[in-house]
Amino acid sequence: MRYVFAMAGRDRSATLRAGNTGHRLEAIAKGGGWMRIAVLGTGTVGRTIGTKLVELGHEVTMGSRTADNEHGREWVSAAGGGAAQGTFEDAASGAELVFNCTGGAVALEALRAAGAANLAGKVVVDVSNPLDFSQGTPPTLTVCNTDSVGERIQREFPDARVVKTLNTVNTAVMTNPAGVPGHHNLFISGNDDEAKTTVKGILGAFGWPQHTIIDLGDITGARGQEMYLPLWLRLMGRLGRPDFNIAVVHAGEN
């Protein structure tokens, strides 16, 4: 069930039926083609990524707990053609690729609502951070050290191809990396190399040059990506701005 669905000019359904998923994913990885993408979560992260994906020509359904979410409705109206909203399940069932943009503390719950069958075989991009503000600031992490949200998602949905990325930068940087001048890096981790290649293609379309994306290896790399958050938060406080990032530098480059 889809709400406020706005179809773009060309006949996407026909392309979908005719297309070969493998080739299409490959095309996406090279910066071409388009996909049906679910963006789970209607917060700033979901809206930022959803808007950019629509701009890039993808067909995006934003998922939330309810079929008609106020933020979702506003986003669909603003994002225009290619944007729709629905439940987590609506969004995931019709998608070829899923972005988890819910908070890390509720990500598993949202993905359960999306349904394991609707995630099986699909690339699931986990952008979340398990921040817990319930005890005030600074927030703590609901999971860390011996586990991570990325790993938990992969364990609970073994047929999903989980890729962790984008959680180390603010929404101001995620889809506008050039807003931070000079060299800086993004991290990616996941067990499935093809899935990581697909996601690197999308990140490239977001503006991240491929050489700036550091592959940390399997999904246990998510631990390092998520545990960087306390330093990120402290830096944001000291710099007084969220539009920053880190560059990894070593001899033999720069």
Add this chain to the structure above:
Amino acid sequence: MRYVFAMAGRDRSATLRAGNTGHRLEAIAKGGGWMRIAVLGTGTVGRTIGTKLVELGHEVTMGSRTADNEHGREWVSAAGGGAAQGTFEDAASGAELVFNCTGGAVALEALRAAGAANLAGKVVVDVSNPLDFSQGTPPTLTVCNTDSVGERIQREFPDARVVKTLNTVNTAVMTNPAGVPGHHNLFISGNDDEAKTTVKGILGAFGWPQHTIIDLGDITGARGQEMYLPLWLRLMGRLGRPDFNIAVVHAGEN
């Protein structure tokens, strides 16, 4: 009680007696002067920092569990004039400033052996990371998220002026930041601004330009500094080298 103590050319005892500690610390902060410094821990971190401090003209006593430690003896012999070894207590009791270069998992124990009275009023530079290799690799942290080694030290020794720094870089970088080319940053945190200024002076003598040292605020910043380690370890694995660092980049610089 000091072992294998080698006095440098000038009469330091006389200078010590005549000197004004406040002025001397100020001189050090500006890159001049010298101090009696305890380096607790005879591992690579302790030996690297101890050697650099001796090179800079400081009088360094390396502390360990025993008065005559094998690594300590080798270090004293190699470092030459200005180098001595002793127990944690020997080292701390004679020092004006203390570097904790023991592992984060045993730091409190080492500092208890050094003695609270021997730390009171002194700058205690905590370089440690609470890495636990007992369950294999990757190591986990013995404390994180809601607490840190830096905070634990400050809580247990409220009269010490704890400054956390240098734990985010390998020994290859600590005293040779220019080995990593271009712009990159070091973090510092602690409750006592004067103590941080003193430590920034020492870091400057190590080769860290003052503008590269980012003050994260009070000692709770140590949480972010220590929780960065899982990402650091993963990066080391992917880069295949430990002589790297991160640069914080944002609009308005570079």
